[in-house]
Amino acid sequence: NIDTDAKFRNERGIDPLSIESGLKKAALLIKEICGGEISKIDIQKIDTYKNKTIKFDPNSFEQITGFKISTKEMLKILEDLGFKIKKDKKYLNLTIPSWRPDISQEVDIVEELVRISGYEKISIISPIKERIKSTLTQSQKLFHFLQRAIASKGYLEAITWSFTDSNYNNHFKDTNKEIKIVNPISSELGVLRNSIFSNLIMYISKNLDRGFKDLSIFEIGPIFKGSNPGEQSTVVCGLSAGKRNRLSWIDKERDIDVFDAKRDVVQTLVEAGYNSDKFFIDSETPNYYHPGKSGRLFLNEGKDLVAAYFGEIHPNILKKIDIKTETLVGFEIFIDNLKLPKKTLNDQKTKFVVSDYQKSERDFAFIVDKNVSSQDLKNAISSVDHNLISNIKIFDVYEGANIPENQKSIAISVTIQSFEKTLNDSDLEKINKLIIETVENKTGAIIRA
Template sequence: MKITSSWLKDHLKTNVNLEKIISTLNNIGLEVESVGAEDKSNFFLVAKIIKAEKHPNADKLKLCDVDIGSGKIQKVVCGASNARDGLLTVYAGPGAIIPKNQLKIKVTNIRGVDSYGMLCSESELGLSNESEGITELNSKKFNVGNSYFKNNSEPAIDISITPNRSDCLGIRGIARDLSAAGLGKLIDLEEIKLKTNIKNPFKVVIQSNSGCSSFAHCYIEGIKNTESPKWLKDKLISVGMNPISTVVDITNYIMLDLNRPLHAYDADKIDKKVIVRSSKKGEKFFALDKNNYPLDDGACLITNEKEILGLGGVIGGANSSISLESKNIFLESAVFNPVKISKIAKKLGINSDAKFRFERGVDPNIMEYGLKLAAKIIQKLCGGKISNFVTTGESNFKNRQIKFSAEKFEKIIGNKISSTNIKKILNNLGFNFKEIKNIYLIKVPTWRPDINEEVDVVEELIRILGYDKIQLIKPGVDSPKNILTVKQKLHRFAQRSIANKGYMETITYSFTNSKIDTLFGLHNKNLLITNPISNDLDTLRSSIFSNLLIHIKNNIHRNFEDQKIFECGPVFFGSKPGEQISVIGGIQIGKIYRKNWLEKDKDVDIFEIKDCVYKTLIELGIDEQELSIIQEAESCYHPGRSGKFYLNSNKELPLANFGEINPKIIKDIDIKNGLIFGFQIFLNNIPVIDKKNTTKKIKYLVSNFQKIERDFAFIIDKKFEAEKIINILLNVDRKLIKKIRIFDVFQGGNIEKNKRSIALNLLIQSQDKTLNDQEIEELSKKIIQTMQKSFDATLRS
């Protein structure tokens, strides 16, 4: 929202300077983004056409020699019919930005001839709607080489208005806030007295479910629509809006001044019966922006019985638009449903000034006042006779009531506030109230749809009183209670554990691209977002890998070849609250390390990822002996290069999975930099270990007695997993068997087809004594017997 201090002073009686206004705006929550005026003076010059001749390669273009006062003649290609020898006009040089369409001028080759700039029409300069020819200037008033635009524009203050403060989308609303902050006195709105001497010939019908609750209108006959007077053009230009014609400029002026959007129709182009209704699927609407929009059910339309005249609260129709030839006008001021406005405008991709205001909330009680003020100014500038004013639909808009106590302010803010300050601030903000035993019964003005509860009143009071008045209270040094739950601590520890293994943490949205999410085989159509922030982020993610792979690909494009990234967050399996789980997932691609003087390159493989998951689960407090791993493929992994971790073989509740990402997924996402490996740890399935067990340190015992190593080779069925073999053999005698390592696996040759040879290395050591040959032999027999009994294994000679 752009304002100027002079326009602000139309509503605020004050003598403060610009710096004080800016400072106060920031203090009361109306953040000033920038201050400044656009300088057009250096780029738009008064110029004279010395010679205009036909373009050598185009029948409808002219090649003009243009004197811009620098002593050098510029060659400019022009298509205007009035371009002629001796014409004084406006020249836009390279670097100029055309006000109408924001086109930046540069040297351009047009049909084989270089054009050094542009000769401008009034429409392109934002002066009027005249676009038939280039601007013709009076030689008595303008001199060649002078700047056409004088750089004496007043600095515009650009304010970032938050969505809840719709009242500040009008200059009067900003003036009211500044008045409440002590910067001056708010000037009362003038009383409007109009002589209505003709009958209103129009009848308005509002159909149910149209999205319009109230529609006020009048008819003005016999006007002369011309170029706006200087004061009106200057006001619009100062805040970045281009003047069009007097009638249209007046409606824009009222919108910016009072936050009251209006719309004017050419009364001779519409029937006398105006119908406000809901659209039907398949209808089409030709708008002022010259686009033809297909409509669905539910849009609010202003129509007659033959055609659509406008899209209510969004944009008018081209077939009923005002022009300089318009003699009679139908002027509308209405109240529209903000939700409907927002939905249809977003769906059609229309972003108008009216839509921007209606979707945030417009004061319904200023509907008739805005209409009368516009009619008064139109009659003053364009003449004409005004009909009676008619309002169809709701006309009695009630104020919301809220109970407020000073104790609530003190409880939330921590400071007391005097009754004098409460009354002063509420009065200045336009709130009516009654005080009964320190309880204020407040009537909220209709221009403040954001004030709904007692806490909102507290916010208004401290905002105007000053956030700097809040006293700082230092928190206690020690908290008697744990801030985080055991589960939260577990999740944070898991993040640190993964990060310590060289992974970089990423933080992405919980929503992702549905096309990519579908590749992981878990996507639920019910998770599609109704109103996504972008087309590429249109669904809640069902896999932690969706966003990670998107970022892996983006990083590859930035020449990052070796990547280890992870994220901790929710993934969703249903659209109802709670249908989600917390997952920590990681992706690794490239090489573990690059070639150096000691080692060769080493690519990432399945065992690197498995090791990361295994160590993390151990660090999370899970007993190594209770972990079970099986080769079982999720659809997102390569079927033969993946696995799952379970607790005590409980296959109903996986702790984690890992593997090579399915090559088909990588191909569909179009990543061509080799194999990608990933893992997922399901934090909800990790058991919360007893605090006593996690804090208790295990005594590290060192044996002073000799250790012995023994190797065994067994022929065993292929179906048995290495982990199971090791766990069973460790239980033969945990006091003596310290470690078991598989150092060789062989199949083929003279070994049966469904069997393989596994060679085991056992580390045997006692804490109490040196083992003799007999004890070692007895332990060896137990190992062989256990293998034969548990796995039907035979000792390989």
């Protein structure tokens, strides 16, 4: 671009007719101060300037600004600003001054009138703050709730790439195919992840090498099952390494185990509004979990879709990665498999009621077949009377001497409490017999002498 005097004037909106009048005024000043005669001024023009006009409706002023001024006041303001005015029935035909190139439409006239009459006359109206529709959808609310719920249990959130190192991904792809990236940002991030574990275990290993002995991290994001659009799902994935209560003077330290991961998963789903009484848990898990120290969770006994996996990471994987920790447990919650509750979280909250009457705790030991799970016993006992049985806790599972082969002993503590009266010995005895009969009929168990 060439910088010229004309460009300097025109790009700043200088009056195009000011050159001729300016020359005449300058010449008169020189004659007055210095004397002499003014010669004929020769002005070369490419084009003759044509005045612009706007058809203005005075009624539009009130429609735009919200307040009213008289037509007489409008005329005075516009004449003082240099506009030439001709009335045409309900409209005003305005000739725009040459020094106002910024005015090109009707709303610019309204702005000039408001500027002179006073902006303070415009009344301030606050926007309506009522929400007819929620900002987030149900699935988006669930996403953010699970994010906060996991963080509240002591996990630190990690944000990693959706692609990962194939050396780590191979340990966690299970039966899925490896999805290679055609143009990766680096050779170490050459595949789309089949599991978030492949990223989390990489970074938890780095933090353990830096001296962070006890660490829990999680991420919520996509995993990929194929290269086609839609072949992905959203998962909440967490890893915990090290010990609980390390160097504590009040609690005994122990390794983190599968029950810690199970508690975090179950508690999170309960907080999200799902009924724990309907949960079904078995031991079928992907090959990257420790067999016998892991489980999968369904929202009901129908086993429609897997809601979550939890358990210890397989020891062979820990050896291959050479991760420096006593134990490593993890979980995966599949958000896309969680059926959205019809009620909101606020509507699902129930009133907390405490009984004023004394509770009674009774212990039972049942001998069952090895294929019968502890959950089966709990479900059988809870079906006896929901109003009286307030808590069921398994405190021992035993296999060995004095127990028949292919069977095991499960010891259960049951808390019995009424909201209506103090239960006497006769009432408790009836409930005890009913519990034993129900468990024996539903599971084939035998009460241990």
